[in-house]
Amino acid sequence: MRTAYSVETVRTAERSLMARLPEGALMQRAAAGLAAACAQLLGRVYGSRVVLLVGSGDNGGDALYAGARLARRGAGVTAVLLAPDRTHPGGLAALRRAGGSVAGVGEAEELVQRADLVVDGIVGIGGKGGLRPDAARLAALSETSRAIVVAVDLPSGVEADSGEVRGAAVRADLTVTFGTHKPGLLIDPAREHAGSVRLVDIGLELPEKADLEALQHADVAALLPAPAAESDKYRRGVVGIAAGSARYPGAAVLAVAGALRGGAGAVRYVGPAGSAVIARFPETLVSDRGPAKAGRVQAWVVGPGAGDDAATVAEVLEADVPVLVDADGLRLADRETVRGRTAPTLMTPHAGEAAALLGVSREEVEGARLTAVRELAARYGATVLLKGSTTLVADPGGGPVRVNATGTPWLATAGSGDVLSGLAGSLLAARLSTRDAGSVAAYLHGLAGRYAANGAPAGAHDVANAIPQAWRDARGAASVRG
Ligand SMILES: NC(=O)C1=CN([C@@H]2O[C@H](COP(=O)(O)OP(=O)(O)OC[C@H]3O[C@@H](n4cnc5c(N)ncnc54)[C@H](O)[C@@H]3O)[C@@H](O)[C@H]2O)[C@@H](O)CC1
Ligand SMILES: [K+]
Structure with missing residues (x-):
């Protein structure tokens, strides 16, 4: 049985797990799974051009840490920061240490056009309502891009709990989701935005009763x-x-x-x-x-x-x-x-x-x-x-x-x-x-x-x-x- 859990349940499970783990451990698990999926899609990481679309929350943090891992393997990684002063500090520092660079929203279009891989870390389960204008513009770039698009946890712009899509949303080839599927990844119209979905186990302990079940x-x-x-x-x-x-x-x-x-x-x-x-x-x-x-x-x-x-x-x-x-x-x-x-x-x-x-x-x-x-x-x-x-x-x-x-x-x-x-x-x-x-x-x-x-x-x-x-x-x- 494939199951999906609501954001509230994920948050509860996340809190109880975080209390038992060193700080940042969960994000490292997520980023490692994300980077591995990206590397697999790229085939050859060395010399590839990777663009990270980075929002101001932990979803952006995942993208930055994964970007750092790819940069260490020789990819040219650029992070487009939606809110430079509210970007995940640890993730940004890790990317810089690994040789990655940073760009503003104004440069996004050109970067995305030349990219081999775009990582959508605009917003994850913390997203509220339709995407704000800047975020929506970045999401729209993914629709026309010829690069492979990988969404972090969820395609930005889709509602995690309901599968609703209000306004612009990222269209991904692959979504790498953490801990559990979210209902939106299995229900249209959001499902169509997710592409194929890969679940990365980060050790969350979830209740027996899911919000959604899919028979296999x-x-x-x-x-x-x-x-x-x-x-x-x-x-x-x-x-x-x-x-x-x-x-x-x-x-x-x-x-x-x-x-x-x-x-x-x-x-x-x-x-x-x-x-x-x-x-x-x-x-x-x-x-x-x-x-x-x-x-x-x-x-x-x-x-x-x-x-x-x-x-x-x-x-x-x-x-x-x-x-x-x-x-x-x-x-x-x-x-x-x-x-x-x-x-x-x-x-x-x-x-x-x-x-x-x-x-x-x-x-x-x-x-x-x-x-x-x-x-x-x-x-x-x-x-x-x-x-x-x-x-x-x-x-x-x-x-x-x-x-x-x-x-x-x-x-x-x-x-x-x-x-x-x-x-x-x-x-x-x-x-x-x-x-x-x-x-x-x-x-x-x-x-x-x-x-x-x-x-x-x-x-x-x-x-x-x-x-x-x-x-x-x-x-x-x-x-x-x-
Ligand atoms: N829940 C978990 O167990 C884990 C979560 N992780 C990551 O953390 C994410 C959740 O992080 P956060 O709680 O920081 O939330 P997000 O990063 O998903 O989103 C919150 C940020 O997005 C902005 N935002 C919210 N709605 C927006 C909108 N409509 N338009 C534009 N910007 C908007 C907010 O201002 C806030 O800064 C997950 O999706 C996942 O990627 C992982 O690092 C590992 C473990
Ligand atoms: K995302």
């Missing part, structure tokens, strides 16, 4: 349902799909396509698209009665392509089993009914749907995804999966938010969300919790999208077809035949 292959493998020898289809769980309409039969077909690959023992379909579903997937149990009379299921998916069929949504929400609500169903579901349910609910909006439910603009949701997903989960008393390039899953009672980054922009294709809801519903029927089902489905769906696209456009049915490959991949080659 091994975590997904441990959560995937595996049939026992004596399993029959009913024990493996039946997922009910109440989706599609005369106008949108395809949504039903795609939700069933996802559900068939999600580990449930059987898929029951209810709705007006039964013949389209059975033509494509003859293994589906098709019912022409409403959800309440269709037969027992262990979880329901309602909403994809539902049009204005509020009655079906209301009927499904009455069921005493986990329910996934997606697409049209989100608009049709009554909030108080969802809040009053005793079995868990999983809602799966994209940013536009989330915006409509929250009564804000789509841009607001996209700019502040973490806030939006937490707010929706709290308002509906439901687990919410907010789709996007970094999908987030939040439980209503708080706790770590799951973030998924396996997605690809190719997944933004019609019907891809229907496949995801079928897949997640199937995992719910296989008795995963709403949070696990949502995050495992997002993980597999993202991987499947990558396999299906493989650098070229793919349709939603291709994504569904690639789910078994993603599943096998997550489980690992050794256990594939189990």
Whole structure:
């Protein structure tokens, strides 16, 4: 599991560690890791041109000490000081001793243009609000520079705790972060600014409960349902799909396509698209009665392509089993009914749907995804999966938010969300919790999208077809035949 912790938690851990270590030891650990990463990127340090963008806090201190290390190995290092009289004194002295030089903000543009490597030490976890004008100008230089850009701890200008970006922010090729990932490094739009992220262990002791979690292959493998020898289809769980309409039969077909690959023992379909579903997937149990009379299921998916069929949504929400609500169903579901349910609910909006439910603009949701997903989960008393390039899953009672980054922009294709809801519903029927089902489905769906696209456009049915490959991949080659 990859985890991320808020600035407040990092500060607390830092204080307790600092009290036990000689002064400056933590910064030396950070600078050593940073310099090693820079050296690796440069390949040849000797003779390279390195420019440090140095703010007035410890983030600048890290950059200066790392710059000193590179200068000792023969790099030509120049530090651009944002606030010469408030620069980290020890770091500045170390750079000077190592033969590095100092420049003012006015010289930054030319220096950055000629640099091989730019180190962004403008601001780290101490940054407050959008960058001030001078800092913003330096950050903007990184966007046009041809040099390799390495951000110290965080790309300056991004919000560490939320992943929000207000105004100019550094665009890095690599971010070297210390002690733990910060939430912003894993959530868009900030994540896009970070480039790849390298974590340097500086010995911080962090609490068990993180602010953010990102599942990795091994975590997904441990959560995937595996049939026992004596399993029959009913024990493996039946997922009910109440989706599609005369106008949108395809949504039903795609939700069933996802559900068939999600580990449930059987898929029951209810709705007006039964013949389209059975033509494509003859293994589906098709019912022409409403959800309440269709037969027992262990979880329901309602909403994809539902049009204005509020009655079906209301009927499904009455069921005493986990329910996934997606697409049209989100608009049709009554909030108080969802809040009053005793079995868990999983809602799966994209940013536009989330915006409509929250009564804000789509841009607001996209700019502040973490806030939006937490707010929706709290308002509906439901687990919410907010789709996007970094999908987030939040439980209503708080706790770590799951973030998924396996997605690809190719997944933004019609019907891809229907496949995801079928897949997640199937995992719910296989008795995963709403949070696990949502995050495992997002993980597999993202991987499947990558396999299906493989650098070229793919349709939603291709994504569904690639789910078994993603599943096998997550489980690992050794256990594939189990
Ligand atoms: N937390 C830790 O455990 C460690 C932290 N270290 C470094 O220390 C950093 C935190 O240092 P600080 O607390 O000194 O804070 P920062 O250096 O991140 O930022 C504070 C400085 O930036 C200025 N500033 C704040 N907001 C600004 C804005 N919007 N525009 C322009 N300037 C702004 C402030 O005036 C202040 O001087 C970390 O990010 C990391 O790089 C490392 O040295 C090692 C260990
Ligand atoms: K930085």
